[in-house]
Amino acid sequence: MIRFRFLLLCAALAVSPGASGAEKVSAAEKAALQAAMRQNIDRQLVKGNYLDLNLSTGIVRTLHPVTAHPMLLRMGEYFVLCTDFRDGSGKPVNVDFYMARRAKGFVVFRTEVDNRGPLDRLMGAGKVERLE
Numbered sequence: 001m002i003r004f005r006f007l008l009l010c011a012a013l014a015v016s017p018g019a020s021g022a023e024k025v026s027a028a029e030k031a032a033l034q035a036a037m038r039q040n041i042d043r044q045l046v047k048g049n050y051l052d053l054n055l056s057t058g059i060v061r062t063l064h065p066v067t068a069h070p071m072l073l074r075m076g077e078y079f080v081l082c083t084d085f086r087d088g089s090g091k092p093v094n095v096d097f098y099m100a101r102r103a104k105g106f107v108v109f110r111t112e113v114d115n116r117g118p119l120d121r122l123m124g125a126g127k128v129e130r131l132e
Helices: 002-014 027-044 117-124
Strands: 050-053 060-075 078-086 092-102 105-113 129-131
Touching: 027 050, 027 060, 027 078, 027 092, 027 105, 060 092, 060 117, 078 105
Parallel strands: none
Antiparallel strands: 050 060, 060 078, 060 129, 078 092, 092 105
């Protein structure tokens, strides 16, 4: 619970809107985005582990949540948040959560595990911008 509150505080304090002219994201929205991402992660945990299936090999690896980045990205009306996980050998693994507004909150609609390529391409094409 303390870690969850810490993440909310970090989201509210560490991320501020960019200067690109995009609609600003309030501190309350940033905190709600972080909370929704954390709730999504918590719902997926099996014995404290986040499971990742490699569809090519059929291997399931266990990942352990570490920290949320204070980075918030906007993709039109959608958002992307990132979290660090560690695999069984301690290697860092990036996980990107694509999120949409739902009612007064947010929901994760896509998750990319250890696959930063799609996000890099979207950023390179100008479809995703970092909110600083």
